Amino acid sequence: MPSRLAATRTGGLAAFAAVIALLPLALNNSYFYDIAVLVGLNAIVCVGLNLLIGYAGQISLGHAGFFGLGAYGSAILSSRYGWPPLAAMFTTTAAVAALAFLVGRPILRLRGHYLAMATLGLGVIIFMVISTEDKITGGPDGLSVAPFRIGNLVLQDERVWYWVVGALLLVAVWLAQNLIESPAGRALRALHSSEIGAEVVGIDAARHKVMVFVISAVFASIAGSLAAHYSGFITPGKAAFLHSIELVTMVVFGGMASTFGAVVGAAVLTTLPQLLTVFKDYEMIVFGAVMMGTMIFLPRGVVPSLALLLAPRRHDAGGGEPGV
Amino acid sequence: MSLLRVEGLEKKFGGLSAVDDLSFEIQAGAVHSIIGPNGAGKTTLLNLLTGVYRPSGGRIVFQEQDLTGRTPHEYAAHGIARTFQNLQVFFNMSALENVMVGRYLHERCGLASALLRFPRLRRAEQACREEAAELMRYVGLQDYLSAAADAMPYGALKRLEIARALATKPKLVLLDEPAAGLNPTEALALDDLIGRLTERGVTVVLVEHNMRLVMGVSDHILVLDYGRKLAEGSAQSIRNDPKVIEAYLGSGVASAGIAGGDRASADTARSAVAESRGNAFANAGSARAGAH
DSSP states (O other): OHHHHHHHHHHHHHHHHHHHHHGGGGOOSHHHHHHHHHHHHHHHHHHHHHIIIIITOOOOSOHHHHHHHHHHHHHIIIIISOOOHHHHHHHHHHHHHHHHHHHHHHHTTSOHHHHHHHHHHHHHHHHHHHHHOHHHHOGGGOEEOOOEEETTEEEOSHHHHHHHHHHHHHHHHHHHHHHHHSHHHHHHHHHHHOHHHHHTTTOOHHHHHHHHHHHHHHHHHHHHHHHHHHHSEEOGGGGSHHHHHHHHHHHHHHOTTOHHHHHHHHHHHHHHHHHGGGGGGGHHHHHHHHHHHHHHHSTTOHHHHHHHHHOTTOOOSTTOOOOO | OEEEEEEEEEEEETTEEEEEEEEEEEETTSEEEEEOSTTSSHHHHHHHHTTSSOOSEEEEEETTEEOTTOOHHHHHHTTEEEOOSSOOOOTTSBHHHHHHHHTHHHHOOOHHHHHHTOHHHHHHHHHHHHHHHHHHHHTTOGGGTTOBGGGSOHHHHHHHHHHHHHHTOOSEEEEESTTTTOOHHHHHHHHHHHHHHHHTTOEEEEEOSOHHHHHHHOSEEEEEETTEEEEEEOHHHHHTOHHHHHHHHOGGGHHHHHHHHHHHHHSOTTSHHHHHHHHHHHHHHHHHHHHO
């Protein structure tokens, strides 16, 4: 059984790698590549956010704030101060991790709606700082960002970005799956189900919640840094509340406590608005209807619900699907 | 040397004292039962002894270390494990994973190791899986090795909590009403399991309403009433203690209660008479709680 479990994980990862490798066959112009890169960047955030929301059961309505900090940190350090983008990204990531750690300790004591309010507040503060400190951030007018370069290598073409983001997404999925299957990951899933049950077997619930909060913030920050360099221009909207809601929606839509669910959620909700442009004025109505229909007919989210439909007798998988 | 020493323990909820100036000791390697009518403070006491509640006064000393005011995970790290009257099973996992979570204290690994899945962790995981399966067989859950927790019947979940508690390698395990909700056959099988726990070197504290089980397995019984110690001693002495009978049955029927106690002690502890008397105790307890 353990070997089967390991095989499922390796198999899933290999299949996902194959999808990333073969997808360019279907991408016949740079517009499609552009969408694919945006999907990949959102998916990296969602894989991290899913660790927090789906596995550990803690909500965050402020993760766009971490995405925005990643974007602006990289942009300011590399464009205004001339840092190498890689150094700017790592420094920014470390600073975001430290911030998430400091803020996480007090606010993760809160539960449910109160945690939602606190994380929302955090996101709003970050957004306000970015929008108003216009001497540094450019304010609402935005900020242009130098392209990503490592030494003499400059990343500019969508196709190059596709491979970079694809590889990073694969790494993100691999890391997330490793974490979930580790003792620390089991501790996260345990405290999701019963915090007191987890505590009495020796799990420091507060410490684990902060840990996963920091990890998810780091994922968001790195994706933000890359997004800033990729698009070449950023606005405070990237850190706004609406973006936080979009990210949470992607996780819930794809399926909580499912790493590939987070990827699928990011893919569908990033591409759907593009596909729905054929409905012109009714675009948002159709979008809302798709969301509602999915949640009614696939209540666990797309991936877990479909997995349950297709393999009703699979009962020893890591995600905790109900048995026979 | 006592394993656990409680000194002047007190827990107030608002103006009400759920546990009031309670002192007792628990010796290693025995089965200690805590009984008392409903609302006597038994579960509150277990919550205090595992750090779930912070005491309003008094001290809890475990292996000569003062653990008063520590958090539940610190109590667990010192070797106190427990089960819950209202289950705290991790329903989002498989049964085996529930027990594997119990191995957490002996499995902890660094974050880097967890994220990158070093070979050492992979081997440790395999060992953890095998030990968890072994514990499931030990508590009689061999049929549920590949079951999801949310697909298991109630009686099996009670045992799953015991397996999870044992996985922490405790010195002291606190069982909160393990027989509640079990059918008579399942309850009988618990006697055997509790007996085997002490053979493992685990000291057991049992909070239970099923008097047949309590009288059958206990080396020592502590009786609580209104959060205070009412009586303490061997099963035999508790059974015949007029104060205990009065607390359970009320003073008006105390003499009838004593007669019932004598009859029960004449029979074997597992007899049907003792069973019905156990129910009478429990019923009397709830009736009294209702009257107040």
